[in-house]
Amino acid sequence: MAQQPTSGSSFPSDLTLDILLRLPAKSVWRFRCVSKLWLSITTDPCFIKSFGTTRPSLLLCSIKCHNFFVTSTPQHTHHSSTRSYSSSQTFHCYPMKLPGEKCYFSNMDSVHGLICIEDADSKKPVVWNPSTNQLLHLPKPNMSSKHANVFLGYDSVEGKHKVVCLPYKKTCYVCRVFTLRSGQESWRTVKTNLKHRCIGYASGQCIKGVIYYLARNSQTYDTVIMSFGVLSEIFRMIELPSGIKQDVLISYEGRLACIDRNNNTRLWILEDADKHKWSFQDFFLPLNEWDMGVSREEHNWTATPYLDNRFKLKGCTHAEIHIEKKHMGTEIPTSPEISEALLLPEPNKTATVILDQDEHVPEWKEQITIRGLVVSALLGTLFCIITHKLNLTVGIIPSLNVAAGLLGFFFVKSWTGFLSKLGFTVKPFTKQENTVIQTCVVACYGLAFSGGFGSYLIAMDEKTYKLIGADYPGNHAEDVINPGLWWMIGFLFVVSFLGLFSLVPLRKVMVLDYKLTYPSGTATAMLINSFHTNSGAELAANQVKCLGKYLSLSLVWSCFKWFFSGVGDACGFDNFPTLGLTLFKNTFYFDFSPTYVGCGLICPHIVNCSVLLGAIISWGFLWPFVSQHAGDWYPADLGSNDFKGLYGYKVFIAIAIILGDGLYNLVKIIAVTVKELCSNSSRHLNLPVVTNVVDDEASEILLVKKKRDEVFLKDRIPLGFAVSGYVGLAAISTATIPLIFPPLKWYFVLCSYFIAPALAFCNSYGTGLTDWSLASTYGKIGLFIIASVVGTDGGVIAGLAACGVMMSIVSTAADLMQDFKTGYLTLSSAKSMFVSQLVGTAMGCIIAPLTFYLFWSAFDIGDPNGPYKAPYAVIFREMAILGIEGFAELPKHCLALCYGFFVAALIVNLLRDITPPKISQFIPIPMAMAVPFYIGAYFAIDMFVGTVILFVWERINRKDADDYAGAVASGLICGDGIWTIPSAILSILRINPPICMYFKPALAS
Structure with missing residues (x-):
């Protein structure tokens, strides 16, 4: 008897697949029990998505x-x-x-x-x-x-x-x-x-x-x-x-x-x-x-x-x-x-697909252009200045991605249009090039934040040390390193690139396998895609006009304000008692700042209202109440910036709220991440899906996704390159950082680099789910641990430097995954995204310190009574001291109040998560409430004005508000930021404003 051939030898896999694709869905469902091979074929997502190609x-x-x-x-x-x-x-x-x-x-x-x-x-x-x-x-x-x-x-x-x-x-x-x-x-x-x-x-x-x-x-x-x-x-x-x-x-x-x-x-x-x-x-x-x-x-x-x-x-x-x-x-x-x-199949008919499969996708080298890099450097400089200004004044930095994408589109389109009119042949401006510019700009100005110029780096300086007090326990003179241009550039170069190499091998897992949304990256991709359509280009042109108009108004207004700001910090519109002199003493006034009004237009309503509520609780009730106990709770003759007096309450209660909010969200994000990872391995809520009988739209979607996958996976970044890059940079950084910060020994740096990839993954995954990066929270964890381990002999500097190391890696890794998501949706090469992130980071390592040094040289940074208070410098240094000394020298009842507000932050966050949405949408955000506790109420008034304008605008014309509110806000912020450059130059040249406008009571002598 002849031997019967096996099923494997009789039916090649491609023939089996073709036969199964022709069967009705119910038959395919039943035939899964025939063999493990058939089960594997019919449960494969690609098979399910390709199924159902019969005609309508x-x-x-x-x-x-x-x-x-x-x-x-x-x-x-x-x-x-x-x-x-x-x-x-x-x-x-x-x-x-x-x-x-x-x-x-x-x-x-x-x-x-x-x-x-x-x-x-x-x-x-x-x-x-x-x-x-x-x-x-x-x-x-x-x-x-x-x-x-x-x-x-x-x-x-x-x-x-x-x-x-x-x-x-x-x-x-x-x-x-x-x-x-x-x-x-x-x-x-x-x-x-x-x-x-x-x-x-x-x-x-x-x-x-x-x-x-x-x-x-x-x-x-x-x-x-x-x-x-x-x-x-x-x-x-x-x-x-x-x-x-x-x-x-x-x-x-x-x-x-x-x-x-x-x-x-x-x-x-x-x-x-x-x-x-x-x-x-x-x-x-x-x-x-x-x-x-x-x-x-x-x-x-x-x-x-x-x-x-x-x-x-x-x-x-x-x-x-x-x-x-x-x-x-x-x-x-x-x-x-x-x-x-x-349905009955029609085997002789094929699908009609509405999709231009011949859409040209430039090679990754063609996506990175000289003009794009020039525009990226210009915009990176502008946004670094804006970030520094916000970081050194209030510490709240809204997303500037929309403005970056819009201005990048505008500059390149204007340049290509100008050259075309002169008769030159210019290379078309593609959405891939637009994405590269966006990535480069965001990477550049991102270092103005994660570089610590408003937090851990400036917390090391002499002014912050003196502000806390030379006699304050744990605050030692040897724990002082003043900002220097060259060591800041060197520090950024040795720590900022590791985060980019740490998660590159997982880009397919994060974007394609886990299908993380990365809301900001997705929104940016949708914005860029819309720019490069006929209707989108028209809207973008109108948005650019709107941005230019309000940028000009903001620039002119900032220039006008300068003439009345006089010498010192008590003059001008920045100290205008719009709500009366009594409220002015408690920092309740509108200071006519375009930047803060623009922030109010960009930030969600709940953020702006939370900031105002925090200002009312602290400056309206809590600080007047504590002040009534001067002489009992603390000595009455202390200065306004003495940590043993009212100033200590302001700083430590703000720290308590920030830590409570950060701890809650860290635990929450980790829990969500673990749960999501577990659910990916199960089939909970997973219905087997059979594609529509309407294969036209389904085929279009599949072809679009297939093309995105092909482009995303085409230009691979070798695993060996990523691993060797991380190891090599970690070795250089381990040897270099102790030379810049001697208290931070090499073995602490090495341990940080062993732990950092895991934390970078957690932060990137959490950002993909919630759009909330907890880089500063991971940095604070490193700060506390290293400061407590090193102790009094250099623990402050070591803790602050460790915070910078951890924060830079975790932040840049999450930013890179956001950019990969944007590139995936705009058909941009992953390699061009990675290279543009490297170039943008290199730009940021130079531009961010240079622009910060402009502020440092021109203005009195860290003055608690001036416009550039650098609020987080004091907070971060106090955190390092707390890690070493504990709470021994706090004013009376300050620790009890800190415990109360810490628990309150946890409870408020819990209520936001467990209450029904129609209630939780009105519960404030503790982190936003904490900022005015220390800074003051004036910027909360400005941001609330912005949110009221947006609220009314949305009620009058929702579509216009959705289309143009971001452009108006970006124009207000950018115009005020641009004025910072001539203002700084005038200050360096010792040219003072000619008029000092100030206010006093009518009966005063």
């Missing part, structure tokens, strides 16, 4: 006897030249079991093979895979209405489904969002921004990562279309064409469309959501053979014919007739989509 069909959907009937027919060949469509063909019926006797379907298509329904009894949303008949019961959302409008969306970037719940027939202020496969156990709250009332069981569509649904404008009561970005989670309002009354939304050629029904049917197609631009297409209804020998009266059926994205118009969509059976309280979806298992 005409569908009729109905319910009878608790069964869900889908009647389908293969679609005939359609010629794109025709202006209308009609169909007459044979139907085939495929019954399937409903998931429950009573359920409500959301009025939208399935999304990548899943349908979202609502259990009629429990009112809980349920995600259903009809091909495998699997159900995922979600928690009941905390909604004010009994029923909810439930929409299912798909984020093609992260490859995750999101369920969105909105109140049923009630005005929406917030919505609830649940992300599948994320380990999420409860609903998140997202502000709807635009008040609207969702139409009961409104028709909806998810197209290219955007959910569309019908609603009514709460102000005009007009019917509109609301859009919700599944990735960005931002709402937008789109006006319908005039005269449209039919409430059906469909997908047409990958775009949103709605129906206007007259003698024939008119399909309105959304061409431009920003401009509310629509076009139309006419067609005829395919009703000729809706008979099938069934009496509609007998079965109590009502037919509602319409098109959805299964109707093949111009090669991209399909049609169906929707049958509603009004029986037993069960409702049918307007357009339920059925997985491949329920």
